[in-house]
Amino acid sequence: MTDLLYARWLMGTSLAFHIVFSAVGVAMPLLMVVAEWRWRRTGAPHHLDLARRWAKGAAILFAVGAVSGTVISFELGLLWPGFMRFAGPIIGMPFSLEGFAFFAEAIFLGIYLYGWDRVGPRLHLASGAVVAASGALSAFFVTLANAWMNHPAGFDLVLGRATDVSPISAMFPPGWLHEVLHVLLSCYAATGFAVAGIHALRLRREPRSRFHRTALGIALAVGGAAAVLQPLSGDLSARQVARTQPVKLASLEGQFRTERGAPLRIGGIPDPAARETRGALEIPRGLSLLAFHDPDAVVRGLDDFPRDVWPPVRRVHLAFQAMVGLGTLLAAVSIAALWLSWRAGWRVPTGRRFLGAVALSGPLGFLALEAGWLVTEWGRQPFTIWGVMRTSEAVTPVRHLAAPFWIFTAVYVFLAVAVVALLRRQIAAVPHVDAAAPGAPETETAP
Amino acid sequence: MTPADLLGGAILASVACYALLGGADFGGGVWDLLATGPRARHQRTLVEHALGPIWEANHVWLVLVVVVLFTGFPPAFAAISEALFAPLVLLLVGIVLRGAAFTFRAYDRPDDAVQRRWGWIFSMASVIAPLMLGTSVGALASGRVRVEEGIAAAPRLAWVAGFPLVVGAFTAALFAFLAATYLCVEAAPADPGEAGRPGGGLADDFRTRAVLAGIAVFLLALAAAVLSRRQAPLVYRGLTARPWSLPLHLATGAAAVAAFAGLLARRYRAARLAAAAQVALIVVGWGASQYPYLVVPDLTLESASAPRATQVALLWALGGGALLLFPSLWLLFRVFKGERPFSAMDRPRR
Numbered sequence: 001m002t003d004l005l006y007a008r009w010l011m012g013t014s015l016a017f018h019i020v021f022s023a024v025g026v027a028m029p030l031l032m033v034v035a036e037w038r039w040r041r042t043g044a045p046h047h048l049d050l051a052r053r054w055a056k057g058a059a060i061l062f063a064v065g066a067v068s069g070t071v072i073s074f075e076l077g078l079l080w081p082g083f084m085r086f087a088g089p090i091i092g093m094p095f096s097l098e099g100f101a102f103f104a105e106a107i108f109l110g111i112y113l114y115g116w117d118r119v120g121p122r123l124h125l126a127s128g129a130v131v132a133a134s135g136a137l138s139a140f141f142v143t144l145a146n147a148w149m150n151h152p153a154g155f156d157l158v159l160g161r162a163t164d165v166s167p168i169s170a171m172f173p174p175g176w177l178h179e180v181l182h183v184l185l186s187c188y189a190a191t192g193f194a195v196a197g198i199h200a201l202r203l204r205r206e207p208r209s210r211f212h213r214t215a216l217g218i219a220l221a222v223g224g225a226a227a228v229l230q231p232l233s234g235d236l237s238a239r240q241v242a243r244t245q246p247v248k249l250a251s252l253e254g255q256f257r258t259e260r261g262a263p264l265r266i267g268g269i270p271d272p273a274a275r276e277t278r279g280a281l282e283i284p285r286g287l288s289l290l291a292f293h294d295p296d297a298v299v300r301g302l303d304d305f306p307r308d309v310w311p312p313v314r315r316v317h318l319a320f321q322a323m324v325g326l327g328t329l330l331a332a333v334s335i336a337a338l339w340l341s342w343r344a345g346w347r348v349p350t351g352r353r354f355l356g357a358v359a360l361s362g363p364l365g366f367l368a369l370e371a372g373w374l375v376t377e378w379g380r381q382p383f384t385i386w387g388v389m390r391t392s393e394a395v396t397p398v399r400h401l402a403a404p405f406w407i408f409t410a411v412y413v414f415l416a417v418a419v420v421a422l423l424r425r426q427i428a429a430v431p432h433v434d435a436a437a438p439g440a441p442e443t444e445t446a447p
Numbered sequence: 448m449t450p451a452d453l454l455g456g457a458i459l460a461s462v463a464c465y466a467l468l469g470g471a472d473f474g475g476g477v478w479d480l481l482a483t484g485p486r487a488r489h490q491r492t493l494v495e496h497a498l499g500p501i502w503e504a505n506h507v508w509l510v511l512v513v514v515v516l517f518t519g520f521p522p523a524f525a526a527i528s529e530a531l532f533a534p535l536v537l538l539l540v541g542i543v544l545r546g547a548a549f550t551f552r553a554y555d556r557p558d559d560a561v562q563r564r565w566g567w568i569f570s571m572a573s574v575i576a577p578l579m580l581g582t583s584v585g586a587l588a589s590g591r592v593r594v595e596e597g598i599a600a601a602p603r604l605a606w607v608a609g610f611p612l613v614v615g616a617f618t619a620a621l622f623a624f625l626a627a628t629y630l631c632v633e634a635a636p637a638d639p640g641e642a643g644r645p646g647g648g649l650a651d652d653f654r655t656r657a658v659l660a661g662i663a664v665f666l667l668a669l670a671a672a673v674l675s676r677r678q679a680p681l682v683y684r685g686l687t688a689r690p691w692s693l694p695l696h697l698a699t700g701a702a703a704v705a706a707f708a709g710l711l712a713r714r715y716r717a718a719r720l721a722a723a724a725q726v727a728l729i730v731v732g733w734g735a736s737q738y739p740y741l742v743v744p745d746l747t748l749e750s751a752s753a754p755r756a757t758q759v760a761l762l763w764a765l766g767g768g769a770l771l772l773f774p775s776l777w778l779l780f781r782v783f784k785g786e787r788p789f790s791a792m793d794r795p796r797r
Contacts, residue, residue: 058555062549066503067543073513074539077528082516085525086599092518096761099511100768106503107775111782114500118782167761281690302541397598398532411540415547422554 004392006401007079010408014071014376017412019373020366021065025105025183026139027222028058028101029112029132034218036125046211050118053430054089054195054215060422063417068105070410079401083394086162090155091145093167104134109308114268116434136442143183144146147176150376151244165302175240179376181233185226185370190365192223193330197362198427200355206432217348220358222366224334230327235290241379242291246300247309248379251316254280255301262287262299267321270313275303277317311381317375326368333361434442449756453750454519455741458512459734463727465508467625470618471725472502474626475571475774476545477619478656479566479691482505487510489649491566497633498549500783506546519762521739522597523751527583530592530599530742534606541576543566567636574619577739581618583609585671589679596746610671610678617667624664628706628722633784649682650715657710657718661703669745681743690796695735699728720791 001009031053039047073095077084097440108130148154154170155162196219203212242249248443249255254277255262264287288297302310337355340349346368380386384394475494482490517524526536552565583606586592591605605611634650675683686692702725709718739747752758780788 012688050794060550060554063503063546066506067546070506071509071539074535075508077513077517077524078532078535081525081528081598084528086516086520088521088524089519091759092514092521092753092757093764094517095514096511096764097768099514102510103504103507103768103772106507107779110500110504110779115782162754165756167797180543181721199496285503296560396532398527398603400528404532404536407536407540411543414545418547418551422551425556426554 001402003399003401004395006405007395008391009404010401011075013077013405013409013412014068015073015377016370017416018065018068018072019369021061021068022139023067023187023366023369024058024061024191024194026132026135026187027044027446028061028195029109029128029135030188031191031195031218031222032058032112033128033132034222035214038218040121040125044210046230048213050211050215050218053426055113056426057423059109060419060426062105064108064419066102068284068412068415078404080384080394080396081124081387081396086389086394087385089165090167090170091148091160093171094141094144094301096147098138101137103136105138107129108134109441134188139183139187140180144171144173146177146376147179148173149384150179150380150386152388157163159389175237176321178233178236178240178362182230182237183216185230185233186365186369188226189223189230189327189330190369192219192221192226192332193194193364193365194217194357196223197359200358200362202427202430204352204359205352205354211430213348213350216355216358218352220334220337220348222375223330224337227327227330227365228338231331233325234327239291241294241399242299245379247305247310248316249291249299250305251313251379252320252346252375253299253314254317255287255299256303257301258298258304259301260288261296261297262291266292267319270317272302272310272313309382311379316375316378319371319378323368323371323375328370330361330364330368333357342361342395359408363431373429381389449749450755450762451519451752452739453516453762454758455734455738455748456760458515458519459730459738461508461512461515462734463730464632465505465722466511466622466726466730468501468505468640469508470622471496471626471629472505473545473573473577473619474622474624476570476632477623477729478626478630478653480574481656484650486649490652491524491562493649495549495553497630499553501661501779502546502549504779508541515761515765519753519758520741520746520748520751521753522594523746526592526594526597526742526746527587529724530594530603531586531604533581534583534586538576538579541572541579543572545572545576548572556757564717568606577619577622578615580588580617582606582611584618584733585614586680587742588614588733589675590681590743591678592742592745596744608678610674613667613671613674616662617671619702620660620663620667621729623721624657624660625726627653628710628715628719631657632719634717638639644659650713654710654715657722658707660661661710665703679743681740682733682736684731685738688763695728699725701726713747716791719766720789748759 007299021340032051035047036051038044039051095224108127111119111127112131115127135426148170151173152170154166154168155171156164174247178221196216197211199215203209203216206212235413238249238252241252251270252267253262256275256277261284263282263284265277265280265282269278272279285295287299289295291297291299302313323424339351340354341347382390382392384391475498479491479494482488513524516527548565548568553564555561586606586608588667589605589608589610591608591611593605594598616677630653631650634653672686675686686696702721704720705721706725709715709721737743739749741748741751777788
């Protein structure tokens with residue numbers, strides 16, 4: 001492997017690792033605050049128990065997210081000094097503001113986790129709310145930087161140098177809102193479903209557990225709402241890509257020829273050598289309709305672009321199909337949950353088959369999130385900054401990048417194993433015998 | 448005062464905060480590693496209690512340094528990353544393992560073997576990180592990092608030399624000294640002790656450790672000063688030949704003496720304030736001695752500056768952020784470090 005490839009692998013591994021913890025850091029505080037808020041309202045002890053246990057999980061995951069995020073901020077320079085030299089002054093602002101959001105998150109998470117008996121109930125709940133809000137704000141700022149890489153703005157390019165830099169317009173490049181929305185929803189959907197999956201699994205074994213039922217209700221409400229909204233935000237994003245990054249859209253869809261009334265391809269494997277996508281289920285005019293809201297719109301194919309600006313078409317297409325497919329599944333499960341819960345008089349549905357479906361959906365949100373992140377990153381190749389700087393121009397002159405790659409990979413594997421073991425321990429520690437006396441009338445309502 | 452100077456000041460202030468807060472957390476890890484004697488377990492518990500709620504917030508100062516550097520002075524950030532690749536990678540490994548192991552230990556099984564395993568990783572990482580941080584700073588100050596046409600010149604081994612490595616050891620000792628002084632204050636309410644001896648045995652443990660670490664700080668500072676004459680000439684000149692050199696050294700020395708006196712007299716809050724002042728003055732002294740250079744001798748604040756529009760916007764962002772940050776930090780310390788979190792006076796015991 002070349003050093004460039006090692007640099008990309010190291011950055012990719014670091015981000016793929018960090019993104020899980022940062023998504024949890026965005027959504028988990030919301031779940032724990034909702035649980036605590038329910039406890040303050042109802043006084044039911046299992047709500048408090050839930051808030052405390054979720055907070056412990058959040059603490060473990062947030063710590064790993066905090067340190068792995070630090071690695072990323074250094075790696076921007078360690079691996080991509082060319083990128084930072086050029087882009088630092090233009091997109092440093094959202095990173096700096098993210099620093100303050102991170103401060104707020106860390107400070108108030110400290111108060112939340114260690115302050116149960118030290119601060120008043122209102123301050124405690126408010127601290128949790130600040131953690132949830134600043135987590136979302138962090139994701140907002142970081143996604144702004146990524147949106148800029150997809151659509152650089154806020155400067156003029158003169159002889160390869162940026163002039164007339166306007167850091168404020170660079171913060172809000174075209175399409176920023178769509179991307180931010182998509183990322184935030186993905187955090188809530190992925191985390192909500194992962195948490196719901198764990199509790200659904202436990203609920204199948206202990207159908208009477210109020211603890212797990214409440215947990216499932218809150219997690220499904222958050223994750224399900226996000227999963228239902230996500231296709232709408234995906235539509236906005238796809239239309240943005242169609243307008244501003246046509247070669248990326250062509251790769252997403254495996255569209256080689258420029259076509260009026262282009263079909264939507266579901267599945268299939270693009271063959272860049274033969275310039276065609278085989279084995280896809282084609283819905284006539286579907287792509288034109290979705291991408292431009294006009295069945296006769298012209299969709300530019302990869303053929304319209306020089307070969308050296310093509311992204312890795314096959315990988316981008318497959319990742320995109322995975323993301324859309326998994327997202328659709330989650331939206332379907334969410335709608336089923338809504339319907340079942342309505343039929344049960346707005347209680348959390350606990351049918352065995354439904355719980356099985358939720359348990360199986362548990363990991364899908366994070367798989368979709370990772371796939372979506374691969375789509376946007378691979379889809380931007382060969383550029384680091386779309387149309388401005390190639391990844392090969394951004395990479396460090398430092399050699400022997402295999403060493404840091406393997407060091408960090410080993411660290412991440414070690415941490416992943418430790419986190420899974422610790423979370424299993426936390427989950428196993430939930431008492432099996434529920435607080436509710438056997439046969440006692442169920443008075444609780446679903447959140 | 449140009450925006451570049453102000454931003455340089457903000458970076459220096461953040462480094463000072465990182466040293467005073469995050470540095471002490473690393474020092475706490477050092478004392479976890481070196482916990483001995485009949486109260487070894489209590490020493491570790493005290494460290495854990497002291498760090499638990501605050502280490503993540505303290506850690507963000509470093510992130511702030513990085514983002515301000517790459518926004519305000521991108522060529523310097525890029526060149527530093529290239530030149531100090533190896534020590535920075537090791538610093539990161541230390542940071543990751545320290546934070547993760549500390550948290551994992553808090554939430555893993557309470558039995559000794561498991562706790563010791565995480566504790567060992569936590570404390571080893573707490574030693575490596577300040578060593579590498581100090582080594583990187585030493586390399587930057589030494590003038591051995593050369594930048595040619597914007598790119599750090601190969602071979603990138605500027606940090607493998609006496610001066611940077613001694614500065615690394617100095618940093619680790621300084622953090623350990625700071626932590627031990629803080630822990631004396633923290634031990635006092637935890638362990639009422641005998642009359643006239645606030646903190647009793649546990650505070651005495653950290654008092655001894657603070658004094659020993661303080662002596663190590665002094666010796667390593669001496670070694671660094673001697674080495675700097677040959678290996679970091681610009682900083683040496685900055686430290687010795689400028690009009691403010693003498694007053695600054697006198698102030699730092701006075702703070703160090705006051706910290707020792709406070710420790711010996713068991714006036715722990717006073718000692719803590721003096722030790723903090725000493726560390727802050729050392730950071731300021733480093734910054735002042737290499738002013739106006741960011742990377743001695745090729746990049747200055749001026750030559751590495753981002754466009755003015757960026758620097759001005761960044762200053763506004765820092766100002767606005769500080770308005771939110773400082774009250775929040777005060778709240779954090781008020782909740783976990785007692786009613787008078789920053790007080791210098793030891794109240795007479797009732």
